[in-house]
Amino acid sequence: MKAIVVDDSNVIRMVVRKFLLASGFATVLEGKNGRDALAQLEGGEVPQLAVLDWNMPVMDGAELLAALRATPALEGMAIVMLTTEADGIRAAALAGGATACLAKPFTAEKLSSELRRIGFALSSPATT
Numbered sequence: 001m002k003a004i005v006v007d008d009s010n011v012i013r014m015v016v017r018k019f020l021l022a023s024g025f026a027t028v029l030e031g032k033n034g035r036d037a038l039a040q041l042e043g044g045e046v047p048q049l050a051v052l053d054w055n056m057p058v059m060d061g062a063e064l065l066a067a068l069r070a071t072p073a074l075e076g077m078a079i080v081m082l083t084t085e086a087d088g089i090r091a092a093a094l095a096g097g098a099t100a101c102l103a104k105p106f107t108a109e110k111l112s113s114e115l116r117r118i119g120f121a122l123s124s125p126a127t128t
């Protein structure tokens with residue numbers, strides 16, 4: 001499986017990438033904002049999963065979500081939004097085409113159960 005993690009926080013990208021690699025994803029791309037992510041997604045195999053931060057400079061999660069959902073080639077890609085904002089954002093993200101929404105801070109267990117809920121068969125049990 002292949003994924004992309006998009007967050008302006010180096011730490012969040014590293015933590016999520018490490019978790020996904022340990023959970024059975026063979027390739028995990030990273031983007032530090034929406035524009036960077038779109039460049040990473042040019043050509044190549046389409047990831048099954050994108051984990052997107054909501055608040056990012058240059059091109060934020062809302063704009064990236066809209067761009068991804070407007071790209072027919074990426075139609076089957078699950079999108080998990082990460083946000084620290086209130087519930088209104090969750091509704092907006094889901095309305096914008098996000099598959100799931102996860103509030104920060106989150107544990108590996110929470111991310112794991114959310115990914116399983118949306119249909120990913122992860123290779124290792126969650127650890128907290």
Ligand SMILES: [Mg+2]
Binds near residue numbers: 009053054056
């Ligand atoms: Mg951010």
